[in-house]
Amino acid sequence: MLMFKFFFFLFLVSFNSYSYWQQRVEYKIIIDFDHKNHQFLGKQNLKYFNNSKDTINKVYFHLYFNAFQPGSMMDVRSRSLPDPDRRVMDRISKLNKNEIGFHEIKKIEQDGKSLKHHTQGTVLEVELSHPLLPNESTDFYLEYFSQVPVQIRRSGRNNKEGIDYSMAQWFPKIAEYDENGWHANPYIAREFYAPWGDFDVSISINKDYIVAATGILESKKKEKNKNTWNFKARDVHDFVWAADPDYVHDILKVDSEDLELHFYYQKTNDEMVSNWKRLQDDTADAFRYINKKFGKYxxxxxxxxxxxxxxxxxxxxxxITGERSYPSLxxxxxxxxxxSWYQMLLGxxxxxxxxxxxxxxxxxxxxxxxxxxxxxxNLNSINPLERSYNRYYTFIKSGLEEPLSTHSDHFSTNQAYGVGSYTKGAIFLMQLGYIIGEEKLFKGLRRYYNEWKFKHPDEYDFLRIMEKESGIELDWYIDYWVKTTHQIDYSIDYSFELKEKDQNKISVSINRIGKMPMPIEVEVLYEDFSSENYYIPLSIMRGEKDNSDNKLIILEDWEWVNESYQFNLDMSDKEIKKIEINPSGEMADIDKSNNIIEFE
Ligand SMILES: [Zn+2]
Incomplete structure (x- = not known):
């Protein structure tokens, strides 16, 4: 009987537990670096854990450096976009043999057996010698010979400020496999996605170099004219390093946050030094604030x-490039x-x-x-994102907008990617605060961080947290704001002609002109400068914005299929001066000219 109960309990637990899984990696990489030829030999062990329910027969590695070769997908795409990144343009097409980047795979083995592989541009396709079953791991071993390209984009040698090596996306990195399968995206312009795990990276480089990297420096050993720098990082999904002989290395301990801040920069001139010194305390202050507001680093x-x-x-x-004005730095x-929050931890x-x-x-x-x-x-404290809203309003007039759900390499212009991801993405949150209330937004953001850090959340994982936090159904918000380019535009109108012919009442009508429905806030300002805030929820929200401070007068739900909505205002006590939709400006209403009625 006891046995039976025990198994029954296990059965329940396994059925109730959320079915989320993610792959895991453990890298051990040894790099022998030749700074005269900008080349290196890599020896790379990778233990790969298949936590999926699938049997894997083939794996993919990213070979990002291969993008920096004439005729690569990155090169062709950059030369065919109407608004290419100014840092790339046609620069890749002009690289000579000594300036290109490459990874030549010399050897790849699985559990000691050598594997069939094929390099196609920036993707290495590898057939496994034996299938990798669910909940099993396998050991890969790779040897490669690589050349660091002249800096074109993100990674490379001799950047424009004279930093010798910026080593991002520099090793054969296994692609991510998740509930949607493999994501072996070729490197065309942007964006990264990779499995979580641990890195143990040893870099042997000429002794004149100072090396900065992801992770903690475990040791630095001298051998002939080289130093071997060993860094270890746990629970990360990428590893960057940089090296220069002229780096100054400052450390600021921030005890209150259990944090050490490291700064690596060149003493190019006095302004540079003073900016990079001033940066240190401000960076500590930023961490203190962000830890409190968005969750602890x-x-x-x-x-x-x-x-x-x-x-x-x-x-x-x-x-980051360092020769900037202080505000920019x-x-x-x-x-x-x-x-670190939105990507490095919420991957x-x-x-x-x-x-x-x-x-x-x-x-x-x-x-x-x-x-x-x-x-x-000096941002406008009423809406700190006002500039983002204005950028969005200006951009959509170009007609170039594409849905946010577009794959980032497949936007037809860089501008559509940029304004979409940075600007419309930022407004997504500010406007979500308008829908559910500011306090719920920040509580939800911290909960999202605490529940999803070290994982790969998607938009619905985020949405579910916000729904639970606010009690509001929000799928419609993603449907419109992320998956379409529908816009928000409401207008306001009024009439004295009420059915009951009450001279002291006016009928206000709100009209939906844009295709995207939103809950509406209406501010009524009286002659004595007192005001009242009316609030019309959408019925599809199945709830209302947080009103614990009773600042809102909540009206009947708006069923979105109706293009207009009426409510009455009583003017028997005091005269109305102004009625305004969206007084906070947090709803991205594209035409403000029809948002106000003024009585005089
Ligand atoms: Zn960014």
Whole structure:
């Protein structure tokens, strides 16, 4: 009987547990670096855990450096887009043999047996010697000979500020396999997605170099004229490093946050040094604020590394160009470090969900500026995203907008990707705060972080958290804002002609002109400057915005199929001066000219 009960209990547990799974990797990489020829030999062990329910017969690795060759998909795409990235343009097509990037796979084995493989551009296709069953692991061993390309995009040698090596996307990285199968996207322009795991990376490089990297420096051993730098990182999905002989390396301990901040930069001039010194305390302040507002950063180290070609996020580090004005240096640093939350810990599939990392990061960046650095950035505190809203309104007039759900490499213009992911993605959150209430939004964001960090959430995992937090059904919001380019436009009208002919009442009518339905807030301002806020929920929300402070007068639900909605206002006590839809500006109503009635 006891036995029976025990098994019954197990049975229940397994059925109740959420069926989420993710693959896992353990990399051990040894790099022998030749700084004279910008080439290296790699020896790479990869233990790969198949946590899926599928049997795997084939695996894929990304060979990102192969993108930097004339005729590559990245090259062709850049030369055929109407608005190519200025850093790329036709530069790849002009690289000579010594300037291109490549990975030549010398050997690949699975559990000691050599494997059939085929390189197609930036993707290495590998047939397994024996199938990898569910809940089993296998050991890969790779040897490769690689050349670091001249810096074109993100990664490479000799960036424009003279940083020797910016080593992002620099090793054969196994593609992600999830509930939607393989994601062996060729490297064309952007966005990364890879399995979680541990990295143990040893880099042997000429002794004059200072090496910065993801993870913790475990040891540095001298051998002849080289140092071997060993870094270990746990629970990350990428690994970046950079090297330069001229790096200054400053460390700031932030005891209150269990954090060490590392800064690597060149002493190019006095301004550069003073900016990078000033950056250190502000970065600590940013971490303090973001930890409180968005959830606690779990690693004990973060490095701001001069390098790359702008700003790019990596686990526990960023590569940013350093010769900037102070506001720009701080702003890019804050943007990239917030990616530690929205991408490095909440590891969404960026190819499809760039709006969830770039958009959420841009949102959090503006909130952080507004609350911590307002003397530098001076955002309008009523709507700290006002500039993003304006950028969106301007852009959609071009007619180039595409749905946010577009794969990030498949947008027809860079601009549509950029405004979509960064701007419309940031507005997604600000406007969600309008729908569910600001307090619920931030509580939900922290809950999303705590429940989904170290995993691969998608838009519905996020949505479910927000639904639980707010008690509001939100699928319609993603359906419209993410999957279509439908716009929001409401107008307001009034009439004194009521059926009951009551002279003291007016009938207000709100008209939906845009295709996207939204809950509506209406502010009524009286002659004595007092005001009242009316609120019309959508019936499809099955609930209302948080009104615990009783600031809203809640009206009947609006069934979205109706194009207009009427309600009455009583003017017997005081005269109305103005009636306005969307007074906070947090709803992205594209035409404000029809939002106000003024009485005079
Ligand atoms: Zn970003």
């Amino acid at each position: 779990p690693y004990t180290k973060y490095s701001v590394i001069q390098g790359g070609d702008g700003g790019m996020e990596y686990p526990m580090a960023t590569l 701080l702003s890019v640093t804050i943007h990239e470090l917030i990616h 969404t599939n960026e190819s499809y969900l760039a709006w969830m990392d770039e958009g959420f990061t841009s949102f959090a960046q503006n909130i952080t500026f507004n609350n911590e650095f307002n003397e530098i950035y």
